[in-house]
Structure formats: C-alpha cells, structure tokens
Amino acid sequence: MVKKNIWQKNNRVFYVIGSLEVGGAERHVAQIAVRLKKRGWEPEVFVLTPGGPLTRLLNDAKVPIHGVTLPTWVSRLFKNKRLQARVGLMLTSVALIYTMWFRRPAVVHFFLPAAYVVGGLASLFTRVPARIMSRRSLNNYQAAHPFFAKIERYLHPRMTLVCGNSRAVVDELVREGISEQRLRLIYNGIDLPPYDHSLDLDAIRAEFEVPDDALVFVVVANLIPYKGHADLIKALAKIKDELPEPWSVLCIGRDDGIGADLQQQANSHGIGPNIRFLGSRSDVPTFLRLADIGVLCSHEEGFSNAVLEGMAAGLPMVVTDVGGNAEAVLDGVTGYVVPAHSPEHLAGALLKVALDDGRALMGDKGRERVREKFSMNACIDAYEALYREVGAQLR
The missing domain is CATH 3.40.50.2000 (Glycogen Phosphorylase B;)
Structure with a gap:
C-alpha cells in the first residue's frame, strides 16, 4: 500500500x-x-x-x-x-x-x-x-x-x-x-539542433589553423588506453604516405594521463605535426562539423554517444566492432566497422573512406539514421x- x-x-x-x-x-x-x-x-x-x-x-x-x-x-x-x-x-x-x-x-x-x-x-x-x-x-x-x-x-x-x-x-x-x-x-x-544550424566553417578552420583543403579526421574520446588512440596512431603511420595532403587528426577528450606518451608515439612515427590533442571541449559539435571523417577505435564500449554525434554531424564513421558500434554504424553504408586491436584493419578502412569521393553520401545516410532511430x-x-x-x- x-x-x-x-x-x-x-x-x-x-x-x-x-x-x-x-x-x-x-x-x-x-x-x-x-x-x-x-x-x-x-x-x-x-x-x-x-x-x-x-x-x-x-x-x-x-x-x-x-x-x-x-x-x-x-x-x-x-x-x-x-x-x-x-x-x-x-x-x-x-x-x-x-x-x-x-x-x-x-x-x-x-x-x-x-x-x-x-x-x-x-x-x-x-x-x-x-x-x-x-x-x-x-x-x-x-x-x-x-x-x-x-x-x-x-x-x-x-x-x-x-x-x-x-x-x-x-x-x-x-x-x-x-x-x-x-x-x-x-x-x-542525440540532440539534433546543434548539428543543423549553419556555420562559417572556413572561419572556424582559420581560427584553429586547419588548412581549407586539409582532410580532417576527428576522434571524440577521453585519453584512456582502452579508447585505442595508440592503435589509431599505428594505423595512420601505415598509410601516411597514401593519404591526400594535407591531413590532420583532431583528438578531443580529457587527458587521463597518457597524452604525453601518445604524442611521443606520434612523433616517433613521423606524424606528430598531423595529430592535435585539444583536450576536453564544450564545443564538440563545431569540431565535428568542420571534420570530414569520424573515428572511434575503442577496445570496449557499451553504446557510444561519440559515434552518434559524428553521424548527426554528417560524418562517415570508422569504428571498431565492440559493444553497440555495429548497431549504430551500418558497415559499408554509413561508414566502416573493423575489428578492435587491429591497426591493420583500421588503416585499411581509414584509407578507403579518405580516398572515396562518395564519402559525403555515407555521412548523409548516417545523419538520416540518427534522425530516425537515435x-x-x-x-x-x-x-x-x-x-x-x-x-x-x-x-
């Protein structure tokens, strides 16, 4: 009672x-x-x-x-x-x-x-x-x-x-x-309005010193070992000479103690200048909008908001097959799903989408999927x- x-x-x-x-x-x-x-x-x-x-x-x-x-x-x-x-x-x-x-x-x-x-x-x-x-x-x-x-x-x-x-x-x-x-x-x-209003992307790229013609990857994940940043660095090192120049990776997320080591790894592979660690940001949608490709290379996840946010911003997503990532990203349709702990597979998917003239269509399909389901x-x-x-x- x-x-x-x-x-x-x-x-x-x-x-x-x-x-x-x-x-x-x-x-x-x-x-x-x-x-x-x-x-x-x-x-x-x-x-x-x-x-x-x-x-x-x-x-x-x-x-x-x-x-x-x-x-x-x-x-x-x-x-x-x-x-x-x-x-x-x-x-x-x-x-x-x-x-x-x-x-x-x-x-x-x-x-x-x-x-x-x-x-x-x-x-x-x-x-x-x-x-x-x-x-x-x-x-x-x-x-x-x-x-x-x-x-x-x-x-x-x-x-x-x-x-x-x-x-x-x-x-x-x-x-x-x-x-x-x-x-x-x-x-x-996901709240969709932050990804709908118009932005002066050229001005934003200029503010953060990103060249207008640069291919931009974005990763939204705190700097924690299981988020797989080290795998991403190894993957990019494998394809650095095949990616269209200039290219840049924006890493957004709190540093939980491995940031300096990740920077050293990037430097040792000769891609230090290409990778920027921006720390925790309150304007994540802005960075997603100015990027071309979203990445999440975690070793474990439940269901990542970062993946949905990237899709809402119209990005083709390259994600690892952990947790619910494959429930969000349709492999070959809104992005690519690759095995975790595999820089080789990650490198192949990143290069494939980077060289794909139709990647914007993948991003559009991802945005529509978020609107309908997430x-x-x-x-x-x-x-x-x-x-x-x-x-x-x-x-």
Whole structure:
C-alpha cells in the first residue's frame, strides 16, 4: 500500500551517478533529467563526487543535485588517503540513505558501476518503491574488481528492471542471470539542433589553423588506453604516405594521463605535426562539423554517444566492432566497422573512406539514421515509457 501511495503522490525520479564530469554517461543523465523536467517529471540527481562542469546544466534547469563533499576535518584527522576514501564512502552512503528517505522518490535509477554498487546497497535500507539499474558498457571492468562483480550479482535480482544501451550489453546481462522479462534496451539519444544550424566553417578552420583543403579526421574520446588512440596512431603511420595532403587528426577528450606518451608515439612515427590533442571541449559539435571523417577505435564500449554525434554531424564513421558500434554504424553504408586491436584493419578502412569521393553520401545516410532511430526525443520517450511501466507494476 505504501508503494502505491508514494507512486501516485509524485513522479520523482532519483538518479545516482558517480560524478558530473564531462563523460558520455554523465552527459546522458544530465540531458535526460533536463528533458524529463520539461515534460513534467521531478528528476533529482545524487552525485557520489560532487562538482563537475555538468552541474551548471542541471542548476540552470532547476534540477536538484545532492551529494557530500568530504569535510576538511577528515583530511586533517586521517592522513592516510585510503582511510580518507573509506570515511568519505561511509559519509556518502549515509547521506544517500538519508536523502532517499527524505526525498521519497518513486524510482531510483543507478548509472555506472560505482553508483550501482554504492547506491544499490544504500537503497536496500530505504523504502524506495522501484529500483532500476542502467549499464552502459560491457562488463570487462569486472575482471579487475571481482568483489564488486559479486555485489552487482547480489543486487541484480533486487532491481525492478535493468537496462542496457545496446544489444551487446543486454546479452551480457542475460548471461549474468537477469531474465529477459526484466531487461529493457534503451539506446542513447542525440540532440539534433546543434548539428543543423549553419556555420562559417572556413572561419572556424582559420581560427584553429586547419588548412581549407586539409582532410580532417576527428576522434571524440577521453585519453584512456582502452579508447585505442595508440592503435589509431599505428594505423595512420601505415598509410601516411597514401593519404591526400594535407591531413590532420583532431583528438578531443580529457587527458587521463597518457597524452604525453601518445604524442611521443606520434612523433616517433613521423606524424606528430598531423595529430592535435585539444583536450576536453564544450564545443564538440563545431569540431565535428568542420571534420570530414569520424573515428572511434575503442577496445570496449557499451553504446557510444561519440559515434552518434559524428553521424548527426554528417560524418562517415570508422569504428571498431565492440559493444553497440555495429548497431549504430551500418558497415559499408554509413561508414566502416573493423575489428578492435587491429591497426591493420583500421588503416585499411581509414584509407578507403579518405580516398572515396562518395564519402559525403555515407555521412548523409548516417545523419538520416540518427534522425530516425537515435534522436533524443525517441530516447526520452523510451525513459518515460520505462517509468510508466514501473509505475503500473507497483499499482
């Protein structure tokens, strides 16, 4: 009876996520929270590590944000960093339990493994009517964290529903013991307007010192080993003498510690001047619009927003066959799908599309595919249907 009353009295959706830094999952949560707010829902966000650039987006939309900043007395009292982290985790867990009790959401929705483990366990001490977990990557991370993998499997049957953002992710969840009846597939969605308005591309190329006649590749991925930048450098080194001159690669994404090594690798292959690491950017659509070819050469993915963004900008995409990449890119139609960890195959696909006079048509087909299947409106519709389905189950 309590669950029924809570659901009928509010439509509050409580999201739990690790941070509000600029990442695919973080941007996704911020975007759906803002859109649902406009549609009359009451989204709120609990962040395990408060702060981050996306905080402003939620604040501007008046979406409440909760979280705990580690008090200064903790660092003064506990000098050991590991002990500080444990105290911080305890305080965060207590705050999360209290917030869920106090705010009384109709549904709590966990995104990413850390939020699932911490938030999922915390939610068991509350009277939350419904729990949903969304996984947005393959479960490769579990090999390095077997204890947390056990916690996830403990939590799985305690979720009302579980979501994956690609068929590859959903299939892995089935193998982890979740029944098909409790699994839902919700693809990522892309806001299309940023890719529709006209831009003075010549002026933008001049601003960033990109020659008007340059062939431009663009990669939107944080500098993390599994994103495959090293494979891309090796692939480009193989075809550097066959690519039309001049050519350039724009790498957009936060440096998580390997940027200097990647630059050194590029220099050693004689292509250092061709590759530019631009760091994290808030104007990604602009760089996608001035590019000619999009690339994502990850070793693992769930379902990449970067691929959809490149397609929305009208770029033919060259991607690795991991996660949901092949569900987005139609091989030979909107781009090319190649094996991961294979600079040879990557090089062949990059050269093929670079020398293809009809690559703009591939980009046009990719843009149309995003409009039909991967728009943000379609994504928000799916989340609304998900929450209404949960509500119906609780009545």
